[in-house]
Amino acid sequence: MGQKTSKLRKDDISGLKQETKFTTREIQQWYKGFTRDAPSGRLTREDFIKIHEQFYPFGDPTEFATISFDAFDVNQLGYIDFKDFITSLSIASRGSMSEKLKWAFRMYDRDRDGYIGYEDLSTVVKSIYKMIGTQCVRFRNEEITAESRVDRIWQAFSKRLEEKETQNISLAEFTDYKRLDPEVLSSLSVYNDLV
Structure with a gap:
């Protein structure tokens, strides 16, 4: 699958159908788009940023796309092949809530220490605000800033703002x-409504 090919082989499709929640037709469509964006069969960080720029023209998706790229680059090779792409996309968009959150944990755990600290959470949430462009989206009054959104999420995990330097969120x-508020859940599942 890492080589440039015009179509996926039947056994590749069969394996991907078993590993994902996509149909044969959906896998073929995603593959067509993937090879258009990454003709070499390897999606680079720069390619990933350009794709996000197409979907978020009113903001700056650079930081979020970089963070997201790290979660999609399962093998930490510096590129995403189609299998990693479609598998991650399946989990992030169609997985159970538990699967989505487990996958999202990889995005939020920026320093890869097995915990999400306040700064990890803040980095991702701020990157989302930059990406969507806050002038185009209406936020609830208490979440007008990224910082207020981070504080709300942090407190939803029963963490104290006064202890944000010493507390962490475990997997x-x-x-x-x-036990989480539905709005907090939806903000943690970043690719929830993509497909």
């Missing part, structure tokens, strides 16, 4: 979605 806490 178990992050994926315990039944």
Whole structure:
């Protein structure tokens, strides 16, 4: 799958159907788009940023696309092949809430220490605000700034703002979605409504 080819082989499609929540037709459509954006079969960080720029023309998606790229680059090779792309997309967009949050945890755990600190959370949320362009979106009054949104999410995990330097969110806490407010859940699942 890493080589440039015009079509996926049947056994590739069969394997991807088992690993994802996409149909044969959807996999073929995504592959067509993927090879258009990455003819070499490898989607680079720069390619990933350009794709996000197409979807978010009123903001600056550079930082978010870079963060997201790291989550899609499962093998940390510096590029995303089609299998990593479609597998991550399937989890992030069509997985169960638990699967989505487990995948999203990789995005939020910026320093890869197995925990999400306040700064990790802040980095991702601020990048989302930059990407969507706050002049084009209406926010609730109490979430007009990225900082207020970060504070709200942080507190939803029963963390104290006064202790944000010493507290962390574990994977178990992050994926315990039944105790979280639906709006917080939706903000943590960043690719929720993509496909």
